[in-house]
Amino acid sequence: MTAKKLNKAQPAHEYKFFDVVRGYLDHAAKTVDLSDHVGKILSQPKNEIIVNFPVLMDDGSHKLFKGYRIQHNNMLGPYKGGIRFHESVSLDDLKALASMMTWKSALMEIPFGGAKGGVKINPHNHSKPELMRLTRRFTHALGANIGPEYDIPAPDMGTNSKTMVWMMDTYMNTVGHVEKNAQRRIVTGKSIVSGGSHGRTKATSQGVIHCLVEWAKENRFELEGKTAIIQGFGNVGSHAAILLNKLGVSTIATGDHTGYLHNPEGFFPHKLAEHVRTNGSIAGYPHGEKISREEFFGIEADIFIPAALENQVGVEEAKALKVKVIAEGANGPLNPEGENVLLDRNIAIIPDVLANSGGVTVSYYEWCQNKRSERWELERVDEKLHKAMIDAYHRVMYFARERNVNPRIAAYSLALQNLSSAYEERGIFP
Ligand code: NAD
Numbered sequence: 245m246t247a248k249k250l251n252k253a254q255p256a257h258e259y260k261f262f263d264v265v266r267g268y269l270d271h272a273a274k275t276v277d278l279s280d281h282v283g284k285i286l287s288q289p290k291n292e293i294i295v296n297f298p299v300l301m302d303d304g305s306h307k308l309f310k311g312y313r314i315q316h317n318n319m320l321g322p323y324k325g326g327i328r329f330h331e332s333v334s335l336d337d338l339k340a341l342a343s344m345m346t347w348k349s350a351l352m353e354i355p356f357g358g359a360k361g362g363v364k365i366n367p368h369n370h371s372k373p374e375l376m377r378l379t380r381r382f383t384h385a386l387g388a389n390i391g392p393e394y395d396i397p398a399p400d401m402g403t404n405s406k407t408m409v410w411m412m413d414t415y416m417n418t419v420g421h422v423e424k425n426a427q428r429r430i431v432t433g434k435s436i437v438s439g440g441s442h443g444r445t446k447a448t449s450q451g452v453i454h455c456l457v458e459w460a461k462e463n464r465f466e467l468e469g470k471t472a473i474i475q476g477f478g479n480v481g482s483h484a485a486i487l488l489n490k491l492g493v494s495t496i497a498t499g500d501h502t503g504y505l506h507n508p509e510g511f512f513p514h515k516l517a518e519h520v521r522t523n524g525s526i527a528g529y530p531h532g533e534k535i536s537r538e539e540f541f542g543i544e545a546d547i548f549i550p551a552a553l554e555n556q557v558g559v560e561e562a563k564a565l566k567v568k569v570i571a572e573g574a575n576g577p578l579n580p581e582g583e584n585v586l587l588d589r590n591i592a593i594i595p596d597v598l599a600n601s602g603g604v605t606v607s608y609y610e611w612c613q614n615k616r617s618e619r620w621e622l623e624r625v626d627e628k629l630h631k632a633m634i635d636a637y638h639r640v641m642y643f644a645r646e647r648n649v650n651p652r653i654a655a656y657s658l659a660l661q662n663l664s665s666a667y668e669e670r671g672i673f674p
Contacts, residue, residue, distance in 0.1 A: 259555045261340035264580055269343070272656035275649055282667045286660075289342055291315040292335065293361075295385035299378045302371055311382045313361035315395055316342035319666050321355035322393055324604060326400025326433075327407065328362035329375075332553065338362055340554070341400075344575055348601040350659035352636055354608045359395055361386075367402040368501075368524055379407050383414040390415070392429045392614075398607050399433040401553070404479065405445065409438045429614035432607035441610035443625035444603075449483035449573060450626070451602020452549060453491070454633035455594045456571045462641070463592070465568070468492035471545040473567070475499050476552030477516065477526050480573040480600070484549045485513035497535065497543045500525050500552065504540040505532035541565055550577030557582040565591065572596040587650060595652035597659065598640050605632050 266287060273283045293313040298306045312335060315323040325345035328338070338360045346358025363382055367375060383390075390397060399408055408431040415430045434440035443450070460467050470493045474481045477498050485495040494510025502525040505511075511532065519529045526532075535543075541557075544566040550556055554576035557565070562578070562585035569592040572578070576596060578586065586593060609625055612618075644654035 259579065260336060261554055261576055262336045262343070264576065265340040265343055267580065268652060268656050269660075271649075271653050272660050275647055275653060275657045276660050276664065278660050278664055279668070281672065282660075282664050285667070285672075286317065286343070286346070286663065289314045289316040289339055290318065291389075292339070293386070293389050294335075295382070297381045297385040299374065299381050302374055309363055309365065309378060309382070311361065311363045311385060312338050313386055313389055313395070313397075314338045314342035314359060315389075316358040316360075317346040317663070318357035318395075319663055319670075320350055321357055322391075323359035323395035324349060324356035324398070324607065325359035325361070326398045326603075327403050327411070328360070328400040329365055329367045329402030329407070330362065330553075331364060331366040333362040333364040337554065341575055344597060345604065346663070347597045347656055347659035348604050350662040351597055351640070351655055352601050352605050352632060353662065354605060356396070356604065356608060359397075360400070361397060362400070365402075375407070376410050379403075379410040380414040383411045384418070387418075390430065392427055392611075396429065396607075396611060397431045398603070399479070401478070405433055405435040405438075405440060408432070408434045408440075412438060429611045432610040433603075434610070439610075439614050441606055441613055441625055442620065442622035443629065444606045444610055445479065446483040446487065447606035447625075447629060448480050448600050448603035449487055449551075450629060451605065451633045452480070452484055452571045452573045452594075452599045453487045454602070454630055455599045455637050456547065456569070457491070458634060458637045459569060459571075459592060459594055465546075470494075470547065471496045471510070472547040472549060473497040473540065473543055473545045474549045474551055474573075475540070475556060475577070476550065476574060477520055478551070481549065481551035482513065482517040482520060484551060484573055485511065486517065488547070488549075489513050493547065496545055497540055498526060499537065499540050502527040504535045504537055505529060506535045506539070506543065507532040538564070547571065550574045553577070555579050557586075559585055562586045562589070567591060569594065572599045575600065583652075593651065594637075595640075595650075595655050597655040598636055598651065601636065602629055602633055605629055 342360035349356040416427045428439040497506045541561045541564040548567040548570045551573035557578040562582040571594040640654045644651045
């Protein structure tokens with residue numbers, strides 16, 4: 245099996261991510277005996293918004309871009325979810341990702357629904373001024389389809405606090421002077437100076453690590469001295485490596501859209517993160533040996549944290565992995581066939597809907613702070629997140645044991661129980 249073949253085994257455009265998520269939904273629906281009508285409602289997003297908008301390029305030309313916002317469900321609160329800038333963005337993927345936001349908010353008992361949006365671009369091919377104009381025009385094109393009590397975007401792949409601040413500023417400047425400051429919570433994941441929350445940047449990774457620590461305690465697995473491999477070294481991947489380092493776990497291999505690196509001694513994560521901030525990728529980092537994607541998946545380590553795209557682990561990768569536990573920082577990194585191989589091999593999986601829900605949880609804290617014009621200290625945010633993650637982790641694992649389902653189905657099931665109670669109580673209008 246060559247690296248090329250591994251890459252070729254799962255071209256993104258042939259992968260029906262939304263069908264995969266609906267497969268998990270069906271399994272969970274049976275597990276909790278979900279009413280037919282609630283299952284039907286949740287099987288599709290409420291709104292699928294597509295906008296085409298022009299952007300002035302640096303060379304003076306104008307280009308038309310297509311942007312999406314998928315609003316899956318708002319039964320428990322405003323639509324909530326990230327904005328992705330990536331060349332693989334598609335309606336199908338965003339429908340899957342939007343629905344996963346609904347499950348995450350419901351599982352974490354946060355008063356939000358689920359949404360996701362994006363633009364099909366490679367952000368690395370655009371200058372900062374182009375990205376700013378694109379973000380602003382996209383926000384303007386979405387117009388009243390988003391709002392601080394209606395639909396609240398956040399960062400995802402290819403976007404960051406800068407993108408969120410541009411979105412916020414554009415939105416704030418469209419609503420008039422008196423109401424301007426009340427609009428700050430139109431997005432979360434902002435920089436601190438523009439109204440972001442302490443602890444938001446690392447929140448997703450922090451949540452992953454809290455789950456990993458709980459898993460290690462449950463399984464009498466000493467984390468100190470162990471090794472990890474991490475796919476993706478952006479926001480989630482880099483902070484995961486930094487937090488693991490604090491626990492004495494060294495990251496010995498990583499990779500991104502430019503390739504993969506191996507360092508058996510362990511990377512110094514702050515330095516690698518700094519290199520990525522300066523250069524846009526891990527390419528050219530001197531302290532590691534270049535390896536293929538195939539070699540990356542075959543490296544012997546204790547922990548694997550996927551923190552890039554969906555559908556990265558199919559059957560071949562699942563057979564190759566030599567780790568004891570996978571904590572899903574990315575959304576949907578394992579395809580169902582790959583997951584079955586891993587389950588057969590008794591490799592523990594801490595599923596995305598649980599593991600990476602620290603992001604939306606601290607986004608909720610940011611939104612609350614903005615709403616009350618407050619600023620919480622990092623310790624307060626960290627403490628609340630810790631409590632929320634531990635609670636969710638144990639609820640999921642307890643359910644999985646009680647009902648004899650895997651943790652992914654347990655996480656979906658708990659989310660469905662919450663949503664279902666709300667639907668049963670409120671009924672369907674009219
Ligand atoms: P990011 O843009 O900061 O980083 C993404 C990383 O993935 C980069 O290192 C990029 O080079 C790499 N990558 C892109 N294409 C790749 C490819 N084909 N092969 C290998 N690597 C590739 O994004 P992020 O915010 O860190 O998000 C990563 C994952 O975590 C996504 O699945 C996202 O949905 C999920 N997630 C993010 C958050 C958040 O708060 N940012 C919250 C929950 C889940």
